[in-house]
Amino acid sequence: MNIIVLAKLVPDLVEELTIDDQGIALDPTWMRLKLNEFDDYAIEQAILMKERSGAHVTVMVPDVDGSDDVLYTAAAKGADCLVKLCGKFDQGVNNHALARAFAAVLRSRLPDLVLTGVQAHNDLDGPLGALLAGFLDLPYIGYVSGVKNEDGKVLVRKEYPGGLIAEMEVAPPVVLGIQVAEWPLSYVAFSKIRQAMKTNPIDNLQAPDLDPSGGPQVVRMSKPEIGEHATMISGNVDEVAARLLEIFQKLGVL
Amino acid sequence: MTLAPISQRLSFNDVFYNSLQELPDGERILACLQCGTCSGVCPFGYLMDFPPSKMIAFLRAGFFERVLKTDLVWMCASCYACARACPAKIPLTVGLMTRTKEELILAGNVPTELRDALENSQRYGNPLGESPRKRAVWTTGIDPPVKIMSQERQPVDVLWFVGDYASFHPRVQLVSRAFAKVLNALGVNFGILGHEENSDGDSQRLAGERGLFEVLAEKNGRAFARYSFGQIITTDPHAYNALKNEYPALGIAYPVRHYTQFLAERLGQLKPLLLRPVKARVTYHDPCFLGRANHIYAEPRQLLNAVPGVELMEMAHHSETSLCCGGGGGGMWLDGFTWEKAHVRLSEWRVREAVTSGADILAIACPYEAPRFEDAAKMVEKANRLMVRDIIELLAEAMGL
Amino acid sequence: MNQDIFVLIEHMGGQVADISYMMLAAGQAISEAAGGRVLAVLLAHQAQGLASNLAADQILYIDHPSVADYTPDAYQHALANLIHERTPRLVLFGDTSIGAEIAGQLSARLGLPLVSYCRSVRASDGVLQFVSQVCGGKIMVEGELPAPTALVTMIPGVYKPESGHSTHPPEIVSLDLQALEKSCITLKGYIEPETSDVDISKQDLLVAVGRGIQNQENIAMAQDLANVLGGVVCSSRPVVDQGWLPSTRLVGKSGRRVKPKIYLALGISGAPEHVEAITGSQTIIAVNTDPAAPIFDVAQYGAEVDVLELLPVLTAAVQNVKV
Numbered sequence: 001m002n003i004i005v006l007a008k009l010v011p012d013l014v015e016e017l018t019i020d021d022q023g024i025a026l027d028p029t030w031m032r033l034k035l036n037e038f039d040d041y042a043i044e045q046a047i048l049m050k051e052r053s054g055a056h057v058t059v060m061v062p063d064v065d066g067s068d069d070v071l072y073t074a075a076a077k078g079a080d081c082l083v084k085l086c087g088k089f090d091q092g093v094n095n096h097a098l099a100r101a102f103a104a105v106l107r108s109r110l111p112d113l114v115l116t117g118v119q120a121h122n123d124l125d126g127p128l129g130a131l132l133a134g135f136l137d138l139p140y141i142g143y144v145s146g147v148k149n150e151d152g153k154v155l156v157r158k159e160y161p162g163g164l165i166a167e168m169e170v171a172p173p174v175v176l177g178i179q180v181a182e183w184p185l186s187y188v189a190f191s192k193i194r195q196a197m198k199t200n201p202i203d204n205l206q207a208p209d210l211d212p213s214g215g216p217q218v219v220r221m222s223k224p225e226i227g228e229h230a231t232m233i234s235g236n237v238d239e240v241a242a243r244l245l246e247i248f249q250k251l252g253v254l
Numbered sequence: 255m256t257l258a259p260i261s262q263r264l265s266f267n268d269v270f271y272n273s274l275q276e277l278p279d280g281e282r283i284l285a286c287l288q289c290g291t292c293s294g295v296c297p298f299g300y301l302m303d304f305p306p307s308k309m310i311a312f313l314r315a316g317f318f319e320r321v322l323k324t325d326l327v328w329m330c331a332s333c334y335a336c337a338r339a340c341p342a343k344i345p346l347t348v349g350l351m352t353r354t355k356e357e358l359i360l361a362g363n364v365p366t367e368l369r370d371a372l373e374n375s376q377r378y379g380n381p382l383g384e385s386p387r388k389r390a391v392w393t394t395g396i397d398p399p400v401k402i403m404s405q406e407r408q409p410v411d412v413l414w415f416v417g418d419y420a421s422f423h424p425r426v427q428l429v430s431r432a433f434a435k436v437l438n439a440l441g442v443n444f445g446i447l448g449h450e451e452n453s454d455g456d457s458q459r460l461a462g463e464r465g466l467f468e469v470l471a472e473k474n475g476r477a478f479a480r481y482s483f484g485q486i487i488t489t490d491p492h493a494y495n496a497l498k499n500e501y502p503a504l505g506i507a508y509p510v511r512h513y514t515q516f517l518a519e520r521l522g523q524l525k526p527l528l529l530r531p532v533k534a535r536v537t538y539h540d541p542c543f544l545g546r547a548n549h550i551y552a553e554p555r556q557l558l559n560a561v562p563g564v565e566l567m568e569m570a571h572h573s574e575t576s577l578c579c580g581g582g583g584g585g586m587w588l589d590g591f592t593w594e595k596a597h598v599r600l601s602e603w604r605v606r607e608a609v610t611s612g613a614d615i616l617a618i619a620c621p622y623e624a625p626r627f628e629d630a631a632k633m634v635e636k637a638n639r640l641m642v643r644d645i646i647e648l649l650a651e652a653m654g655l
Numbered sequence: 656m657n658q659d660i661f662v663l664i665e666h667m668g669g670q671v672a673d674i675s676y677m678m679l680a681a682g683q684a685i686s687e688a689a690g691g692r693v694l695a696v697l698l699a700h701q702a703q704g705l706a707s708n709l710a711a712d713q714i715l716y717i718d719h720p721s722v723a724d725y726t727p728d729a730y731q732h733a734l735a736n737l738i739h740e741r742t743p744r745l746v747l748f749g750d751t752s753i754g755a756e757i758a759g760q761l762s763a764r765l766g767l768p769l770v771s772y773c774r775s776v777r778a779s780d781g782v783l784q785f786v787s788q789v790c791g792g793k794i795m796v797e798g799e800l801p802a803p804t805a806l807v808t809m810i811p812g813v814y815k816p817e818s819g820h821s822t823h824p825p826e827i828v829s830l831d832l833q834a835l836e837k838s839c840i841t842l843k844g845y846i847e848p849e850t851s852d853v854d855i856s857k858q859d860l861l862v863a864v865g866r867g868i869q870n871q872e873n874i875a876m877a878q879d880l881a882n883v884l885g886g887v888v889c890s891s892r893p894v895v896d897q898g899w900l901p902s903t904r905l906v907g908k909s910g911r912r913v914k915p916k917i918y919l920a921l922g923i924s925g926a927p928e929h930v931e932a933i934t935g936s937q938t939i940i941a942v943n944t945d946p947a948a949p950i951f952d953v954a955q956y957g958a959e960v961d962v963l964e965l966l967p968v969l970t971a972a973v974q975n976v977k978v
Contacts, residue, residue: 013791014378015385026794030387034377099763119755121791126759126769126808134763139728139839142756143909155843160667160752162911163848163902168726169841177756179909180896187364189356190376191465214762216770216785220797224788230941230957237632240958241969244940245976247956251917251938253860253884254976366897367869590870632964 001055001149001172002111003046005074006102007039008128009064010120017223024218025092033066035073038117044181045147046115047078053149056080058111060205062089062098068202075196076188082200087207094215095123099131101207106136110173113154118142118177125215129177139170142177267318270357274313277349285342286310292336292346297578297600298329298592306336306346309354327354328365329592331600332460332583334546338574348460352583355462371587372463375470379452380418381587389416390448392427396434401445409482410445412437412516413508415474415497417490418453419586419621425628426621432650433489433513439653440523444487450477454493456500456543461584468504471496475506485509487516489646491543491620492582498548512544514619514645518553521560528652531563534641536648537613538566539604539627540576541620554619557645561652569607577604581622601630605637615641617648656803658691659743661715663734665753666697666705667725673912674749676819677811679710681747681776683818686712689778691744695825698722698733703827710821719832725753726840731760733832738765738804745776745783745800748808750908758808768801771808776800788812792927792949811931852903853887856911860886860919861936863906864894865929867922867943867962871899876966877921883973889913891929907932922962925950 012032058081133140146157293305371381393400455470580600682693695711700723748754762769908928914935941954
């Protein structure tokens with residue numbers, strides 16, 4: 001089974017986000033990028049399937065600051081091929097542009113499965129996987145928490161709110177939006193990542209010109225105004241507990 | 255008829271055993287008497303499936319894979335009690351425990367809490383997951399202001415390597431601020447790296463992440479190389495240990511002092527400034543990485559004795575036999591894990607000893623200890639009056655800062 | 656130009672999802688500001704009753720066995736045809752396991768603009784504007800919704816589901832479906848969560864734990880508190896992802912929406928996906944060592960102490976009072 005994982009890097013929310021002078025985009029100066037959490041699960045799920053039934057795993061990311069680290073970490077986890085999609089990504093692209101770029105590159109080499117994170121926190125113009133499936137005219141199932149390869153068909157577990165799961169069967173090729181992998185994210189020793197830097201080559205693929213149409217035209221970007229803030233209870237644990245006790249009593253709990 | 259040749263390939267067990275012997279003084283492991291002292295003196299030896307002596311036994315029997323299937327080696331806080339007690343002087347801490355943790359990490363067998371600390375160290379240069387840009391925020395409001403080397407662009411006499419918890423943890427930031435004031439009062443020309451400082455990496459190294467340690471060290475090395483200074487001082491025994499004993503092998507070698515050594519050298523200048531008495535019975539906890547690992551026992555006591563009003567007393571375990579607070583070797587990031595396995599905290603044992611000694615103040619010299627001992631004091635009977643203070647804080651109090 | 660506002664109705668197990676009512680409320684509000692009818696799009700099989708209390712000007716009801724249950728391709732195909740024929744001004748989808756993926760596919764296939772994470776739509780001088788919230792709730796984005804047709808995926812927060820309920824049954828228009836010749840995706844079945852577990856959405860007092868609980872063992876402390884208070888333990892996503900609590904206890908976008916009298920958020924940072932599911936709570940009390948945690952913006956009371964220290968002390972205090 002041939003699996004391609006598409007991953008993207010998103011602004012790291014640990015750093016404070018600032019808006020640029022034009023007021024319509026994020027200021028990239030101090031912005032740190034990190035792998036989208038759900039794409040991390042997608043990579044994990046692909047490696048899991050490789051360990052379970054010997055799939056071939058390719059990980060593809062757009063060329064931005066930090067993409068090499070993402071690729072080498074994936075290699076250290078077990079990915080077979082590493083691909084960097086080169087293009088004008090440094091200014092920030094929307095998912096329509098990214099999806100079209102991935103689609104152009106994948107069209108001639110469709111794998112059995114395309115895995116990608118079901119969403120990212122900066123998906124202003126919709127989820128990457130669903131857009132990609134649309135551009136490639138492939139079926140798409142999102143919010144996936146389990147994937148099994150059975151007799152040439154793919155059996156997928158799709159999550160609904162409240163813990164309900166639907167099992168859906170689909171013939172490859174198919175695009176899946178991964179919500180969570182079948183086991184927790186694994187840790188990779190840094191020495192393995194360093195080793196991967198020496199032994200695993202990264203293939204560079206040139207993306208066609210980026211076409212962001214379909215995404216919204218942003219008129220204004222701002223930080224939300226904080227409405228009311230909680231009434232803070234000060235003091236040590238004992239004092240907080242005492243005050244909470246009063247609140248419980250006032251609310252009729254005790 | 256010819257017999258098939260016996261495989262000459264070494265088993266994992268043998269490869270591992272051989273690798274231990276290649277480490278400095280590592281060949282002493284061959285002289286292990288199986289006396290069991292290490293396992294007896296280890297604070298968590300009673301809990302481990304494979305305390306140190308049993309690990310060696312299994313290594314010799316060729317069964318080391320069984321050790322790797324367990325996870326109790328993560329209870330090890332790299333406190334050096336075993337290494338100190340071993341009659342054959344086997345470097346057990348680094349030469350066995352850390353190496354075993356390295357193998358567990360390579361296998362991906364890492365408790366989640368520790369994983370987060372390691373990934374944070376990699377991404378943000380500190381295990382707490384704080385933004386590196388905020389590393390010097392603790393200096394706000396100190397006058398004269400603390401010099402940040404990238405802004406200062408002038409040589410300083412002393413580069414103060416602050417450390418992770420001292421930079422970000424609210425309790426330990428108090429100690430950092432006190433030390434800045436003490437240095438100012440002494441007229442020391444010092445600077446800090448601020449956001450260019452990365453974690454010293456020592457606890458990460460002892461937790462089994464050698465690769466991560468090297469990357470952090472290299473980053474710090476590049477930062478040091480940019481600036482001109484006479485020596486490095488640090489308020490963090492783990493950073494001291496790394497800078498003194500581990501960084502030189504990576505080509506990063508500078509004169510380095512722990513703050514207790516630095517201030518003890520200046521006792522003549524310091525003593526006249528210690529005007530306000532601190533009338534208290536004080537007992538001093540020897541940090542593992544200052545004491546057992548680096549043999550610095552006298553200077554902290556000299557400083558405490560210099561504070562007027564202080565009556566210095568020793569706990570039952572002190573100096574070489576000091577009881578670990580549990581924070582080293584990754585222990586700082588395995589609190590949930592150790593609690594789950596042990597239902598007891600080493601820091602609580604130590605606080606109990608402090609109470610028994612009759613002390614009012616438990617004096618410390620390591621950034622891990624303030625939060626750990628203060629938390630423990632809340633849980634230990636009769637410890638609610640015990641105060642935990644870094645020696646710096648007592649000096650600052652005596653100086654009226 | 657057609658000003659109709661389509662709302663895709665999501666339903667499961669004979670129930671219309673709360674988010675669909677919320678979007679009908681959104682549709683009403685947009686229609687009041689900018690004109691246009693609100694048309695609820697219902698895909699189902701022999702389930703016309705689902706439409707009975709939808710607040711819409713009209714229900715476009717497609718009844719076909721291929722859409723008896725949700726599958727991505729059948730829904731996507733039906734909607735593509737419908738949108739192509741009718742060219743509505745807006746199509747509103749919920750940001751859910753159903754809505755988000757349909758909207759994405761349709762945007763690509765039909766070449767229609769798509770806006771996600773939308774909290775509200777405003778009208779100004781005949782121009783429709785969206786307000787979206789991205790980056791974990793930290794950034795607000797405003798822009799125009801291009802004509803003639805725009806797709807919008809919405810998140811809860813501004814419009815109230817109650818306004819999406821109608822007291823009188825709306826007009827139902829039945830439409831034919833040109834069925835997919837060959838459906839790629841086959842629904843094999845559902846796996847229900849263990850029903851022996853409590854239904855947290857019906858509880859009055861919830862003790863919720865987040866990443867700050869640090870490990871599975873510590874959840875017992877939360878359970879102790881829940882026991883003395885007569886409440887139930889639940890959690891945010893990281894706890895369930897680690898397997899420390901079953902998914903039936905998950906509060907959040909991918910879990911349950913809850914509306915207790917008291918919601919104790921312990922060691923929970925307050926990411927939007929979690930917050931949107933607790934806005935129905937009467938009183939939220941948050942405990943988190945990070946004073947900047949967004950949970951404090953939605954809580955009525957807050958404390959900056961360590962959850963693991965507070966739990967045993969609070970439990971003991973409550974027990975003393977009860978005795």
